[in-house]
Amino acid sequence: MKSKIAVAVFIIIFSFSCKERAKSIEVKKQKPNVVFFLVDDLGYSDLSCYGSDFYQTPNIDKLAASGIKFINGYAACTVCSPTRASIMTGKYPATIKCTDWIEGHKVPNAKLKIPEWTMYMDTTEYTMAESFKDAGYITGHFGKWHLGEKNAYWPENNGFTVNKGGWAKGAPNKNKKMLSNGYFSPYGNPRLKDGIEGEYLTERLTKEACSFIEKNKKTPFFLNFWFYNVHKPIQAKKEKIEKYKVLVDDNKHQKNPVYAAMVEHMDDAVGKVMQQLKENGLLDNTIIIFTSDNGGLVGQGENKITNNYPLKGGKGQIYEGGVRVPNIIISPGVTKANTVNETPIISLDYYPTLLELAEVDVPVKVKKKLEGESLVDLMTTNKELERKAIYWHYPHYHKQGATPYSAIRKGDWKLIHTYENDIFELYNLKKDIGEKNNLVISFLDKKEELQLDLDNWLVKVNAQMPILNPNHQK
Structure with a gap:
């Protein structure tokens, strides 16, 4: 008698666990x-x-x-x-x-x-x-x-x-x-x-x-x-x-x-x-x-x-x-x-x-x-x-003061190239998150490295570039 009860209990528990496992698998598949x-x-x-x-x-x-x-x-x-x-x-x-x-x-x-x-x-x-x-x-x-x-x-x-x-x-x-x-x-x-x-x-x-x-x-x-x-x-x-x-x-x-x-x-x-x-x-x-x-x-x-x-x-x-x-x-x-x-x-x-x-x-x-x-x-x-590295390219003007630029961040370094006057800015963002100190003169090798990387990327994506405006009025 006891063995029959034990078998019955086992079947119930096994059946329940199978249902729970099936339910768990179903949830995982959602x-x-x-x-x-x-x-x-x-x-x-x-x-x-x-x-x-x-x-x-x-x-x-x-x-x-x-x-x-x-x-x-x-x-x-x-x-x-x-x-x-x-x-x-x-x-x-x-x-x-x-x-x-x-x-x-x-x-x-x-x-x-x-x-x-x-x-x-x-x-x-x-x-x-x-x-x-x-x-x-x-x-x-x-x-x-x-x-x-x-x-x-x-x-x-x-x-x-x-x-x-x-x-x-x-x-x-x-x-x-x-x-x-x-x-x-x-x-x-x-x-x-x-x-x-x-x-x-x-x-x-x-x-x-x-x-x-x-x-x-x-x-x-x-x-x-x-x-x-x-x-x-x-x-x-x-x-x-x-x-x-x-x-x-x-x-x-x-x-x-x-x-x-x-x-x-x-x-x-x-x-x-x-x-x-x-x-x-x-x-x-x-x-x-x-x-x-x-x-x-x-x-x-x-x-x-x-x-x-x-x-x-x-x-x-x-x-x-x-x-x-x-x-x-x-x-x-x-x-x-x-x-x-x-x-x-x-x-x-x-x-x-x-x-x-x-x-x-x-x-x-x-x-x-x-x-x-x-x-x-x-x-x-x-x-x-x-x-x-990650890149940006904005060949436009914006009323908040921006002129056409491209930029790259590589590691802690960020290089910005603005095209109107061909100006470069180089910042170490880990040390200078507020971009107060332009290091382009102090770190010319780093500037050249990032500029080459940026220029190659612009060519790779066939970026459309600004050109001199014949209608420019000074």
Whole structure:
């Protein structure tokens, strides 16, 4: 009798363990979700976890504490559209010839004539969204796109099943004739229905993103949450502005209460999306990326917006304040909490990284053309990346003061070549993060080494170059 009972118990336990093992295998086979947060114009120092003592970002701070925070992370360009195209294609802006924001600044009488460039992301590119869609993912884009005037270049024609808010414009419409009111409804956005009067754009996009998660919680999804915040117009809800007005301290580098409120709106949105993932039991199977498309906009004269201290410069400029940005990655089972990494990374690395993390296959010819490098080995074993340098090329003028330039970072060294007057600047970023001491004369050998590397890269990608302008007016 006892032996029969023992056999019965064994069968029950064995059966249960088999079911649990099968369930475990099933869970392991589930493809990870992806949530990609891209903030517009967010500076390196605009988060508490990156040094701000004025802006309050508890939700993003929690992200940084939960994964890897890269402190030498870079945007592919100092302005928005090229970086966005770089993220979606895994290529340098110079390679795809999308080297300025769409529509760019017109300077017909400048010393240099800017070259022709592509004012859209070419639809022949096999985008990151298309790769995930073809792998069975539901893909959704929420927020800013800014990669082409015609709707053929908009998210729904570049791999996204759902598009809420992504179209030609790079900032919320604020136009009385169009009855649009910037960050407050009505929006004048053909890919986002107007909400009730006074609805705040970021809160609306957050609701749309959370609804997408709820609807697709049982299927793998790829979610782009690409904020319009904190791009101009600088607008926020009154109660948040009032909160920061009383916190302004003239002794601090950052002191714009409206911009601070915009940063908090963005942080609130991140928190709500993360809460939505948690409530649906998805946090342990969702890859999170958080970054910015370029450095913070400093502004001019009395219209100061943010301050990128201790970095020099801001949006539109090749100094660190214009191109170094926050970068946070969380990948359950891969990244470790509270990790800080000093390796220089750049926007085009996300595409190959996400492909590897999610085990998404793409055609060999597509993979070979990706210029970014997967960060997976770096994140798991701290293995050095194969590449030795990263590059920038901006053959344009920008109203924040930039003139055409190219640049390279190799190790701790950074070389900038501005073309108007053929000037070189050389900095050791480990010793001089504020780029105060131009070492080009003291380290001529290093300057020559980096210049040769940069020039060879420009030839390799067939970079379009500025030329002397016959219409230049002194």
